[in-house]
Amino acid sequence: MKKQVILAIVMAFVLSITCTAFGAASQTFTDVPAKHWAYAAVDELARVGIIDGYGDGTFRGDKTMTRYEMSQIVEKAMANSDKATAVQKALIDKLAIEFALELNKIDKRVTTLEKSQPNLKWSGNYQTQFKIKESRDTTGALGGYSKGQYKLQLNGVAKVDDTTMLGFRFADPAPTSDRFRDSTTADYGDVNDNGVKLDRVFVTTKVGQVSTTLGRQAMTADAEDLIIDSSFFSFDGIKVAWKMGAVNVDAKRGRFARKVNDVYAFNGHPKEDFKNVDVNTLNLAGKSADLSWNAGWVALSNDYDNKGQLADYYFGGLSYLFAKNFSMGTEVAKNYKAVTGGKIWMVKGVYGAQSLNDKGKQNFTMQYTKTQANGINPVYTGLDQVTEGQSHAWTVFDLSYRYAFSKSWVGRLQRAYLRDQDDAKESYDFWKVQMAYRF
16 A cells, blocks of 8 residues: 555664663662662662653762652652553552652642742743745746744733633734735744734633633644644634543634635635634544554534535544654545545654753654645645645655754754645745744
8 A cells, every 4th residue: 555655665764763771870869778679669660661760861870869859759750650550550659658758848849839930921932944945937947035934922821710721822923814824934024914913812711521711722623733733823712622531532613714815715615715714623632652643523614604614624643652762653634525635644753852852852853745636725734835825736745853952942954845746836845944942
């Protein structure tokens, strides 16, 4: 099968996979000698990856560890007890009893710290990049452009009570009625749309095991953002989320667009049909050991103008961690309202650090995406960047290298090849150098 062949090719790109076994260094604990059962228990939990010592992943074997420091490691084991077997959970329970006094002191410190925190908390990200696009006209002459771009998002969270919180976001760029397309970055010097906008305001409350979010919130569809880019687009409505055994479930209903002027034809529908768009989704996700999965449905319709369904997607995805430094994932989707085609398929491999959360971590990512005609709406997708206003079939091959200058600053070098299967003149390649900052 074609999918299996492509998957085998992607696997072949990975020349070597290094799986480093975790082992604790020899050490001594104050009041907890190496022969003590607690040492053996911690050593066993570290060996299977339930705990990793200090935040930098070491046990600092060159220094003496106090019982209080030991209790901090035990606290991490308790937090990860869902990953443990029955025998390992028994070890964690014994450690919790042994270090109960120290753990109680930690709880008191955390409670005191939480009470001293301000009610309104801020976070955000800023991204700046330089992009060189390369394309060829009908004569084969090389064209394109080079330009700098940026993106700013500032998030606020305010606690209403113990079960309710208010969230909001300021963003530049953000969707507007005159620019309702996935321009996830704005061009340097573009004064037409360089204002920070309040683009999300929502309230989330939890009753029992059910979490309900009302207001303008992230428009999440598939996990890879191939259908709709959740980092850019929002919707006005309701999301209900709950856990059903080991499966996380959420359902959304609301208004995706109203009275939008910046629209394109897609999937056999004229552009006027996309001035008003409503959305319904159902998402399921779960994880078992090193395997993560998701599946769902998203329907886009124009109920406001009685135009019916514009697109109707079913999708599913898998991701598997083969080794500590190598994972692969795939996602398939189909637009069942497509007049022709409608299928989407993606495979991605990540070699290196799976999370760039500390200085010096790095990885290589390779992603191949293929879509038939009427599969991906180029206005909504998170792919960078299928030509807007086309329902064409595309293939996208993306190679990226990322490096963490700190836990909040990541650089990226990207090379991508985009091929329009219906019109070769629309094909192009690009280079991109990007810096992303979290705060």
